[in-house]
Amino acid sequence: MSAPVFAVVGHPNKGKSSIVATLAQDESVQISSIPGTTAKCRYFPMKVDGEVQYILIDTPGFQRARQVLAWMKARAATAAERAAVVRQFVKTHRNTGKFVDECELLDPLMKGAGILYVIDGSRPYGEEYEAEMEILRWTGQPSIALINMIGHDNYIEEWRAALGQYFRIVRVFNAVTAEFHKRLELLKAFGQLREEWQAPLSRAVKILEEDRRTRRQRSALRVAEMLADMITLNVTKRVSSEEDPRSYELSLTQKYKARLRSLEQKGRRAIEDIYDYHELKSQEREIEVLDEDLFSLDSWNIWGLKRRQLLATGAASGALVGSGVDLAVGGTSFLLGAAVGSMVGGASAWFSYNRISDVKMLGLPLGGTELRVGPARNINFPYVVLGRALYHHAAVTRRTHAQRDILSLDNATETASARSIPEHQRKRLEKVFTRLRNTDDGSFDPALVDHLAGILEGVMEETDRIV
Known part of the structure; x- marks a missing residue:
């Protein structure tokens, strides 16, 4: 034809x-x-x-x-x-x-x-x-x-x-x-x-619909990879025992935030490329606002979960951690671990100090200090990143190639944020996020990312239908 x-x-x-x-x-x-x-x-x-x-x-x-x-x-x-x-x-x-x-x-x-x-x-x-x-x-x-x-x-x-x-x-x-x-x-x-156009154009419509689904699948995988990288991200610096590790806190924090911004921007460019927007421009002011909002209280309220959702998710996440304690002691804790875990499930651990000088190998102190910033332990953090990613994906898919204005990402909506995710999908997401948060060395199972991508594909399809 x-x-x-x-x-x-x-x-x-x-x-x-x-x-x-x-x-x-x-x-x-x-x-x-x-x-x-x-x-x-x-x-x-x-x-x-x-x-x-x-x-x-x-x-x-x-x-x-x-x-x-x-x-x-x-x-x-x-x-x-x-x-x-x-x-x-x-x-x-x-x-x-x-x-x-x-x-x-x-x-x-x-x-x-x-x-x-x-x-x-x-x-x-x-x-x-x-x-x-x-x-x-x-x-x-x-x-x-x-x-x-x-x-x-x-x-x-x-x-x-x-x-x-x-x-x-x-x-x-x-x-x-x-x-x-x-x-x-x-x-x-x-x-x-024209009669001879009916068959090729009907076929074209089916191919375009399938192409749309394929692009959504690729987007879901890319967002899943971005989420895994950002959730497990940490930056470290080793200092001698004579130095004050706190003096590096500000510079290391700035480096950590810059890495988060870079990962998010890299993810955005990948989504835009998937939908054939290779020259898409964004205003600097909007990008800066988004970058600042990632670490601001306002952004958590806009992009993350509501308090009731957060408490429920935090309790579930903490219970999973606490249950691990119960199993580790053979159940002799009478499920005390799960109860305590539910209470502390939402705690944030931005800084951790591994005092190498307190660790001894063959009776000899190793000496020095390792300062670490990240990973973000706050259970709302993945939903902040995900909510922003959903909004960006929706904005790109709604856009036509005739639009030549600046892509605006400053209008948060309920339908394109983590708040709109149904509870059953949120529970599935939290299981994955918990496993990622518990990754200490920054590495994670690729199969876990594929599983996360499968969940996100359904979330994106529903978001695209609503928005």
Whole structure:
């Protein structure tokens, strides 16, 4: 099956390039508010695993549609002659310096490309559009009209009335805010334009849905790896017995926080790459706020669990630790370990000092001190990291490739935070987090990360559906 080809045409500066960027999922498409940015046709294949599903052509805008139509009308006596006259127009004026934009945009249509006619539904309808719509009708190619909303005003109904007279299908489609399912619905509408397109576009929809699931799986694994690295992270420094270890506390803490920030930023870039956002920009202020919030009281309240959830989770986690004490003494503690563990389950251990000088080997003191910062023992810490990761993932998946603004991550929502995770999933997560927290040397079983990724995939799927 050959891949369907669609030429995106219309008036200058009405969002044609934005439509192409969104449907091709390609951030390399040039988008500008300056009319005439697109001077030549550019072809953008939509590929999944190297296989082309469909091709979009970004075209220049009509410049002198009324003059072009007048030329054509003077040479076409009947409707049967119209397509041939359009072809004659392109052949006559190609490479002459006259009607450059019209020749450029009409050429792919006369080679069989379908028509995606784009208008701005936030601007009033005007008669000047009728000439270019009539020209497109003369080509005889299957066509669909897209009402793209660039501004805030709404003239959709008057546009519908006019467009319906020229195009078989009329759809409202905002290139900047179109959700994934909206894009799939548009592809299905394309299949109605030409019979031979139905099968390849139906197949393309299924492939894109499977591709979306695969990207979510990869994202879940990457977030799981990031979580494991951040939960088990610690930095250490050995000092001699003559030095005061407390004098290194501030510098080592700063190093620990910087490493946490680096791990989180690395995780974010990986998620953005998974969804083909390789040039995504974030404002420095927002990144700094997020970095500071990671260690601030406000961030715990926003991103972590509520107090009731935290107490319940802390008790469960502490009981798991305490049960280990009971087992270690053969049950003779009468489950006292589990009770004590429940009481202290949420304790944080940011600093630990291993006094090597207090340890003797063969009766000889080793000497010196090792200062350690981390890992974070607070049971809410993984949920802070996870909540931020869920929000970032949701923001990326909601984004279209037509958006060229700064990615904003400063609007915390309940649905994309750890608070929205159902209790049964939270319990499964806590079992994994407990095992990671109890890892002393910073290493962990890769199978544990895979298990965590499986849980996160379900959480992400539910979050994507809600947000």
